[in-house]
Amino acid sequence: MKERYQELINIINKLNYEYYTLDKPSVSDQEYDRYMQELIKIELEYPELIKDDSPTKRVGGKVLDEFKKVTHEIPMLSLGNVFNEDELIKFDERIKKEVPNPKYVCELKIDGLSVSLKYENGKLVRGATRGDGVVGEDITHNVITIKSIPLTLKENIDIEIRGEIFMSKDVFEKLNEEREKSGLELFQNPRNAAAGSIRQLDSKVAAKRNLDAFLYHLPNAKDYEIYNHYEALEYIKRLGLKINSNIKKVDNISEVIDYIGYWTEHRDELPYEIDGIVIKLDNLNDQEKLGYTAKYPKWATAYKFPATEVLTKLTNIIFTVGRTGQVTPNAVLEPVKVAGSTIRRATLHNEAYVIEKDLKIGDIVSIRKAGDVIPEVVEPIIERRTGEELEFKMTHNCPICNSQLHKKEDQADYFCLNSNCPARHIESLIHFVSRNAMNIDGLGDRIIEDFYNLGYIRSFTDIYKLDSKKEELMELEGFGEKSVTNLLEAIENSKDNSVERLLFALGIRQVGSKTAKMLSLHFGNLEALMNADFETLNNIKDIGGIIAKNIVDYFNNEENIKVIEELKFMGINTEYKGKRNIEITNELIFGKTFVLTGTLENYTRDEVKEILENLGGKVTGSVSKKTDVVIVGSDPGSKYDKARELNITIWDEQEFMNSVN
Numbered sequence: 125m126k127e128r129y130q131e132l133i134n135i136i137n138k139l140n141y142e143y144y145t146l147d148k149p150s151v152s153d154q155e156y157d158r159y160m161q162e163l164i165k166i167e168l169e170y171p172e173l174i175k176d177d178s179p180t181k182r183v184g185g186k187v188l189d190e191f192k193k194v195t196h197e198i199p200m201l202s203l204g205n206v207f208n209e210d211e212l213i214k215f216d217e218r219i220k221k222e223v224p225n226p227k228y229v230c231e232l233k234i235d236g237l238s239v240s241l242k243y244e245n246g247k248l249v250r251g252a253t254r255g256d257g258v259v260g261e262d263i264t265h266n267v268i269t270i271k272s273i274p275l276t277l278k279e280n281i282d283i284e285i286r287g288e289i290f291m292s293k294d295v296f297e298k299l300n301e302e303r304e305k306s307g308l309e310l311f312q313n314p315r316n317a318a319a320g321s322i323r324q325l326d327s328k329v330a331a332k333r334n335l336d337a338f339l340y341h342l343p344n345a346k347d348y349e350i351y352n353h354y355e356a357l358e359y360i361k362r363l364g365l366k367i368n369s370n371i372k373k374v375d376n377i378s379e380v381i382d383y384i385g386y387w388t389e390h391r392d393e394l395p396y397e398i399d400g401i402v403i404k405l406d407n408l409n410d411q412e413k414l415g416y417t418a419k420y421p422k423w424a425t426a427y428k429f430p431a432t433e434v435l436t437k438l439t440n441i442i443f444t445v446g447r448t449g450q451v452t453p454n455a456v457l458e459p460v461k462v463a464g465s466t467i468r469r470a471t472l473h474n475e476a477y478v479i480e481k482d483l484k485i486g487d488i489v490s491i492r493k494a495g496d497v498i499p500e501v502v503e504p505i506i507e508r509r510t511g512e513e514l515e516f517k518m519t520h521n522c523p524i525c526n527s528q529l530h531k532k533e534d535q536a537d538y539f540c541l542n543s544n545c546p547a548r549h550i551e552s553l554i555h556f557v558s559r560n561a562m563n564i565d566g567l568g569d570r571i572i573e574d575f576y577n578l579g580y581i582r583s584f585t586d587i588y589k590l591d592s593k594k595e596e597l598m599e600l601e602g603f604g605e606k607s608v609t610n611l612l613e614a615i616e617n618s619k620d621n622s623v624e625r626l627l628f629a630l631g632i633r634q635v636g637s638k639t640a641k642m643l644s645l646h647f648g649n650l651e652a653l654m655n656a657d658f659e660t661l662n663n664i665k666d667i668g669g670i671i672a673k674n675i676v677d678y679f680n681n682e683e684n685i686k687v688i689e690e691l692k693f694m695g696i697n698t699e700y701k702g703k704r705n706i707e708i709t710n711e712l713i714f715g716k717t718f719v720l721t722g723t724l725e726n727y728t729r730d731e732v733k734e735i736l737e738n739l740g741g742k743v744t745g746s747v748s749k750k751t752d753v754v755i756v757g758s759d760p761g762s763k764y765d766k767a768r769e770l771n772i773t774i775w776d777e778q779e780f781m782n783s784v785n
Contacts, residue, residue, distance in 0.1 A: 177275035216377035233400035236290030246280035269331035287339035436460035447551035484513035561629035566611035622701035650698035665715035714740030722757030
C-alpha cells in the first residue's frame with residue numbers, strides 16, 4: 125500500500141504540473157478525480173502514511189489565529205517607475221554609463237501580490253508576503269493551496285524563489301458572480317481579490333479561490349552558478365515552477381520599446397491583468413556593479429501603462445457629507461472596468477467642477493484612471509446626447525439631516541453646519557481611528573457605522589469605553605472573544621500614541637498629518653497648542669492665517685475642550701514623543717522645505733526624512749520655488765538640475781551632516 129500511495133502522489137503531482145504549469149493536460153478531469161479519490165481513500169484508511177507534501181493538502185483546512193512575521197534574509201525591494209519613452213531612454217543612458225551595450229530582459233508586470241517561496245531539500249517550507257520589504261507575513265497555509273506552486277521541486281535543494289500570486293480574469297468574474305448571488309460585497313479587481321484571498325486565516329477560503337502564480341526572481345542566483353537573469357528564469361522553470369511564457373530577452377532599448385508597444389496594444393487579450401512592463405538588466409555581475417538606491421535597484425525599472433479612458437453612462441449625481449460637513453456631489457456610473465478596477469462612483473468635487481465640465485444626468489461620459497489614482501470623470505460626450513439628459517442642480521439641504529447648507533462667497537464648497545448631523549459624526553469617527561490618526565486596527569469604516577447605529581460609539585470618548593461592552597460585542601455576528609480582545613487591545617495601545625496623531629485625529633479643518641506633526645514638534649504638547657493665540661500660530665512657517673484661525677476657533681469651542689479633557693482623563697497621551705533636542709531658533713532646519721535626490725552613503729532616505737522632520741523641517745517630493753534646500757547624493761536625478769535652474773541651495777551629504785549636528 126505504501127508503494128501505491130507514493131505512486132499516486134507522483135502521478136497527481138505530474139498531472140498538476142501538466143495542467144497548471146504547462147497548460148497541457150494529458151488526462152481527462154474524470155481520470156484525475158479517480159486518482160485523487162483513491163489517494164484520499166488510502167489516507168483515510170492508513171493515516172500513518174500521510175505525507176506533508178500530499179496533493180490532498182491543497183484543499184485547505186488549516187486555520188490560523190494570526191499571521192506570523194517573517195524577516196526576509198535578502199530584502200524584497202520594490203521597483204522605480206517610468207511612464208514614457210523619454211524616461212525609458214534616460215534609464216538606458218544611466219545604465220550605459222556603467223555598462224556598455226547592456227542586454228535586458230522584459231517581463232509582463234503581473235497585477236497581483238509578491239510572494240517569497242522557501243524550499244528546503246526540495247520541499248516547500250514557507251511562503252511569505254513582501255510586507256514592507258524587510259518583514260512580511262507567513263502565508264504558507266494558503267500558498268500550499270495554489271496548484272501551480274509545487275510542494276516538491278525536481279531537485280532536492282535549499283532555495284528561495286520570488287514571484288507574484290494573482291487571480292485570472294475568468295476566476296475573478298465567477299467569484300464575483302457567486303458573491304453577488306450571496307448578497308456579498310463585490311471585489312473591485314482581481315488584485316484585490318487575490319490579496320484578500322491570500323490573507324485569509326482559514327486556508328479553505330484560499331483553496332476555493334483558485335489562485336495562480338508566476339515566479340520571476342532568484343535573489344541569490346550566483347550561489348547556483350547562474351550569472352544571467354534569463355538563465356535564472358530557465359532554472360526556475362526546470363525546477364518545476366511556473367514562469368510567464370511572454371518573457372523576452374532583448375539586445376537594446378529600442379527592442380524594449382517595441383515589446384512595450386506590443387503589450388500596450390494586446391494586454392486585454394491576456395487571461396490575467398497586467399499593469400506594466402518590468403525591464404531588468406540581464407547580467408548579474410552588471411546588476412551588482414550598478415547596485416541599489418535606498419529603495420530601488422538601479423538595474424531595473426517598471427514601465428507603467430498610461431491612463432486608461434473608457435466610456436460609460438452618468439446615471440445620477442448624489443451628495444455625500446464629510447466629517448467637516450462638506451457636501452460633495454458624486455457621479456453614479458453604470459459599472460465599467462477601468463485599468464483593472466470596476467468603477468461605479470467618482471467624486472465630482474464641487475458645484476463649480478460639474479458646471480465647468482457641463483455634466484448632465486444621463487450623459488455618456490469619459491472615465492479615466494491611472495494606476496491607483498482615484499477615478500476621474502474627464503468630460504461628457506456631447507455628440508451622444510439625446511435631449512433627455514437632466515440638468516445638474518446643487519442641493520441646498522444636507523442629504524442626511526436636511527439642514528440648510530452654507531457657502532461662503534470666497535469658497536467653492538457647501539457645508540452642513542449641523543454639529544449633530546449623523547453623517548458628520550460617522551465620518552469624524554472613521555477619521556479618528558484611521559491609520560494616520562489614532563491607528564486603531566479593527567475599527568474599519570463599516571464597523572464604525574454599525575457601532576454608531578447600534579449606539580456603542582457616538583463620540584471619540586465612547587471608543588475608550590468599549591471595554592465595558594465586551595460581553596455584548598462578543599454576541600454580535602462576526603465577533604468572537606479573540607477579535608473583540610484584539611480590538612480592545614488596539615484601542616488601549618492607541619492611548620500611548622504621540623500627540624500629533626491625536627491632533628490630526630481631532631479633525632481640525634486643514635490640519636493634516638504633516639501640519640499636526642509640525643505643531644506638536646513646535647509646542648511639545650497639546651496644552652501649549654491649546655493656549656497659543658492667533659498671532660503666535662500665524663507666525664509659524666507654513667501655518668498661515670486660515671489654519672491659525674481654524675485652530676483658535678476649534679480650541680475656543682467649549683464642547684471640543686470638554687472632549688479633550690475626557691480623553692486626557694481616560695489616559696490618552698497629549699505629549700510629543702519625538703525628539704525635540706534642538707532650539708527652535710535653529711534656522712538651518714526648522715521651518716525649511718527640503719527635497720532629497722540621489723543616494724547618500726550613511727543614511728537612507730527615510731532616515732534623512734525622519735531627522736529633518738524631528739528638527740522641524742518639511743520634506744516634499746518635488747522641487748519648486750518654495751523649496752529651500754535640495755540634499756544631493758550620488759547619481760542625482762532631474763531634481764538636481766531643477767534646483768540649479770531655480771538657484772536653490774544645494775547640500776551634499778557632508779553639509780547635511782554638519783547642519784543637523
